[in-house]
Amino acid sequence: MEQRLSLVTLGVRDLARARKFYEQGLGWTRSAGVEGEVAFYQLGGMILALWGRDALAEDARAEAVAIAPGKSFGGMALAYNARDEAAVDAVLKEAEAAGATVLKPAAKTSWGGYAGYFADPDGHPWEVAWNPFWTLKADGTVSLEAPE
């Protein structure tokens, strides 16, 4: 697993309220998204997403799986974008061998990618994803722009 972070997703109860806070309140510009569902913000070489907290928890299987004793899902997830489907499988395998809990085995996603989740030893959820619609550059930075 390369030493990098592609995405931080904040689970939100009210996307309109959260967007208003980050956009009108803090002055950020939404870079992409699906109206009423998800908002993406390009932050330098990585991305921040606002997404429904329940949808995120369901996607990560974060509340269905006992992440770690005494831990509750904090409503935030990290993501690592891999270069292809095989790399997703390899990273999940590597993490599991290192002691992670696989929350969700890798599978095709509804949005056309391929992803799974693991939790680190403290229960922090990491999505490992291949996303053919975003650009993963050679230096490991991620852009919301479509690949060339």
Add this chain to the structure above:
Amino acid sequence: MEQRLSLVTLGVRDLARARKFYEQGLGWTRSAGVEGEVAFYQLGGMILALWGRDALAEDARAEAVAIAPGKSFGGMALAYNARDEAAVDAVLKEAEAAGATVLKPAAKTSWGGYAGYFADPDGHPWEVAWNPFWTLKADGTVSLEAPE
């Protein structure tokens, strides 16, 4: 507030176990840290930190302050590094005016910086910090190298 993220801190129960997972397990290299206390990993233009979960919660006042109704501290915090102390004050003021809860007013820190915390409308904690020991570049990326 510029559209960027400087640091993600993962609260951990056992730093040695967490370091072993990320370093031996996933193959990452620790970039800096204080033995037995905190570990920093340079991830492109941002940083990931592993720090004691209780220390993080205390630092952020995350469990002392009602972040948001029904929310518990998830053990993860984001941070925004500002260019000087005045910018820390300005960002906290901007966030509060936008509806954030100030968890901790800005103050001098034990490590020689200046920082405070706010929680966004969903309770996600953001530290806003001035750190004179790290390099904040013009493009907003942060490096663990000492400033020139």
